[in-house]
Amino acid sequence: MRLLFTVGGSQAAVFGVAPLAAAARNAGHEILLAADEPLMAAAQSVGLPAVCITPERMRYGQDAMTAAVRLDALLELTRHWAPDLVVGGLSHVPRVLAARLKVPYVRHIWHIAPMARRDRTAVAELQPELERLNVTELPAPDLFIDLCPPSLRPPDAPAGRAMRWVPRVRQSRIEPWMYTRPEGRRRVLVTAGTRNLVLDTPGSSLRRLVDELTGTGAEVLIAALPEAAERFGPELGDVRIGWIPLDVAAPTCDLAVHHGGATTAMTLINAGVPQLIVPDNGYGKAVAEAVSGFGAAVMVDRHRPEAGQDPDEVIAAGCREVLSDPRYAERARALAAEAAALPTPAEVLREVEALAAR
CATH class of the missing domain: 3.40.50.2000 (Glycogen Phosphorylase B;)
Structure with a gap:
């Protein structure tokens, strides 16, 4: 037919x-x-x-x-x-x-x-x-x-x-670091999908987030468009930035920070990865509210910061919370098991x- x-x-x-x-x-x-x-x-x-x-x-x-x-x-x-x-x-x-x-x-x-x-x-x-x-x-x-x-x-x-949900994304040449966890280090993936060059453009906030994460000893991957890698890569220090097949790399990550896109969120759910979501529109906020409501994510709404709080510090604090509290990973695995069934x-x-x- x-x-x-x-x-x-x-x-x-x-x-x-x-x-x-x-x-x-x-x-x-x-x-x-x-x-x-x-x-x-x-x-x-x-x-x-x-x-x-x-x-x-x-x-x-x-x-x-x-x-x-x-x-x-x-x-x-x-x-x-x-x-x-x-x-x-x-x-x-x-x-x-x-x-x-x-x-x-x-x-x-x-x-x-x-x-x-x-x-x-x-x-x-x-x-x-x-x-x-x-x-x-x-x-x-x-x-x-x-x-x-x-x-x-x-x-x-x-x-x-x-x-x-079965992950299906554009692929690139696969390198061993994409599907293997770094020894003795946690891994954090940051992405804004394909709508924006990087999360919360321009790149000043991204640099601060990278510094916060690497300061905890984590390895940082930034899944981004090639033009983002060319523009921001030189100023971000020791990170891997560029087109990274999310379905391959996600299972190796301890945390993902992203914008709330459907493909991104569901690929991470499929892999059982806890998330910190900074929604960039109303749809992303609905995604963030649902996943965080389940206990598998933290939502940070940059457009409605609480009085006296630095939004960048709230994001960094959220990352530290997810990485230090095993309940987020447990809930993420539970959600992955539900999806897999x-x-x-x-x-x-x-x-x-x-x-x-x-």
């Missing part, structure tokens, strides 16, 4: 859908990934056949602004390559497409942030496109696949099919196949 996967937003959306898409391909199905131009390189890096539908990146909450262009591009694609099923994510545009094509629709997301209100607004804003395409109603998804461990799901999350993409694929065969 033919499965059309659609993503928009950041590279995290590509990495999130890649395991199910790969499972479908390994099972002998034809797949295509419809994405925006800025995501083409990420799709190619994880081996997904990708088709560009728009030149600019779609952002969650902008369905109404880009719906007509995206729908027309998807309809043109499906005129030549007719899918038996459509898989979408945060955007509801693929849901409209599936209704127009009269094929099953699967929503595939990491439901950790409350989104019911935003979903209702997005669906209402798509009404003009429904009328233009003569779609009388927008049915609920035939299957909702949720990558979020049950313990982290928000109270208003809809019933869904839980699926195990969820159905694999290959198992969930059977339900997807059953939908398309109806």
Whole structure:
């Protein structure tokens, strides 16, 4: 059968859908990934056949602004390559497409942030496109696949099919230091994902954090874009900075400091790594609140510091707390065990196949 996967937003959306898409391909199905131009390189890096539908990146909450262009591009694609099923994510545009094509629709997301209100607004804003395409109603998804461990799901999350997160990120040449722990030292990983060059840019705060961590005797890895390594590497001292495959390095770490991105957080959860999260937006804050609420992380909100407190010192103190208190590592391992017990993409694929065969 033919499965059309659609993503928009950041590279995290590509990495999130890649395991199910790969499972479908390994099972002998034809797949295509419809994405925006800025995501083409990420799709190619994880081996997904990708088709560009728009030149600019779609952002969650902008369905109404880009719906007509995206729908027309998807309809043109499906005129030549007719899918038996459509898989979408945060955007509801693929849901409209599936209704127009009269094929099953699967929503595939990491439901950790409350989104019911935003979903209702997005669906209402798509009404003009429904009328233009003569779609009388927008049915609920035939299957909702949720990558979020049950313990982290928000109270208003809809019933869904839980699926195990399988890390899938862009790789680079693997060196032994990436998969081995340093002898006699703890290891701390710092990353801001791919949205920013480094955590809390510019680099002054990063230098202070690095000094604090190395002062405790820890080895510091900074997973960052190549341009960040070129810009900040010379001033950061004895650290490894650059593109580091997170899925390879994470199991060797005692702590990870990051921005709250979905791919970053779930890869660390998968590896059982305690976290300190400095959210850079509302979604990252929801991630931080969920993981810290479970006891596997500390959240530091730089945008709302307490009176008289130095935000940089709060971050450093949080790192010291996580490294010194074994309860964070224990909770992180418990969360990893919960995630590992969820159905694999290959198992969930059977339900997807059953939908398309109806």
